[in-house]
Amino acid sequence: MEEPLNSLLRHAPSKGLVLDAGCGQLTYTVLLKYFKPKLEIIPIDIVIPERLKNHKKHNFIAASIENMPFRKEIFDFIFCLSTLQLIKDDKNTLKEFYRILKRNGVLLFTVPTGKSIFRLLREIEIRCGIYRFPEFNVPHYHYYTTNSIKSLIKDLFYLVDLYGYYYNFFFRLYALLLSLIRKTLKRSSTKTRSTHNVSVSGLTVKKRRFGSFYKIKKIFCDLSYHYVVIVKKQK
Numbered sequence: 001m002e003e004p005l006n007s008l009l010r011h012a013p014s015k016g017l018v019l020d021a022g023c024g025q026l027t028y029t030v031l032l033k034y035f036k037p038k039l040e041i042i043p044i045d046i047v048i049p050e051r052l053k054n055h056k057k058h059n060f061i062a063a064s065i066e067n068m069p070f071r072k073e074i075f076d077f078i079f080c081l082s083t084l085q086l087i088k089d090d091k092n093t094l095k096e097f098y099r100i101l102k103r104n105g106v107l108l109f110t111v112p113t114g115k116s117i118f119r120l121l122r123e124i125e126i127r128c129g130i131y132r133f134p135e136f137n138v139p140h141y142h143y144y145t146t147n148s149i150k151s152l153i154k155d156l157f158y159l160v161d162l163y164g165y166y167y168n169f170f171f172r173l174y175a176l177l178l179s180l181i182r183k184t185l186k187r188s189s190t191k192t193r194s195t196h197n198v199s200v201s202g203l204t205v206k207k208r209r210f211g212s213f214y215k216i217k218k219i220f221c222d223l224s225y226h227y228v229v230i231v232k233k234q235k
Helices: 005-011 027-035 050-054 090-100 117-127 146-153 169-185 211-222
Strands: 016-021 039-045 075-081 101-112 157-167 198-204 226-233
Touching: 005 027, 005 101, 005 226, 016 027, 027 039, 027 075, 075 090, 090 101, 090 146, 146 157, 146 226
Parallel strands: 016 039, 016 075, 075 101
Antiparallel strands: 101 226, 157 198, 157 226
16 A cells, blocks of 8 residues: 555554644545544645535634644644645644644654655756646755654654655656656647656664664665654653
8 A cells, every 4th residue: 555545544543533734635534534434534724625625524624734723632643744844833833733632642744855866856847847746846944854853853752653655766757757858849748647656665764773774774764755754742
């Protein structure tokens, strides 16, 4: 199963109150509800999703995740996918998550890595005008490393797991080259179909006794497309 859905299904509870923070077009709200129907999921975003017309049953809330209209300690699980990098004060947003999360509640979030080749490819695609995901073509305030993530969660959460996942690099590179050729020759529109695949890296970053092995795994994690971070609220 593709990431980050695989991680969501592994770490989300089977029942309880869940927040989809920065829900976008409700993609993961719908998927998680399908696989775990006993969950009560509240999606929140500053932009009202287009597909909300077809999913009116979802209790969507239009608000910023930097200042959410919830009382403290009500959510069992919060997930925030590819959103924190868009927020200037990401630490304050983590404090908001802490405020509304129950004791021993779990937060799962994904953020882009700072050293990944995918970051370079994305910037090339944007500059060449061939980036195929315009909804994600927004300024990023942050790119992350394992150390910056640990600093971000310090004094709020303790780390449960941290690992990377990948889009298939060769498919992405092939698509980039093909798009550049098409643009240069002016034979077709720069809007091309998405052909990227997702594969689970399985490279969990856990420090063990074998230091060299840990360093190798950490390198692969830092070079991945996104980090998946699972943290638990400190008491």
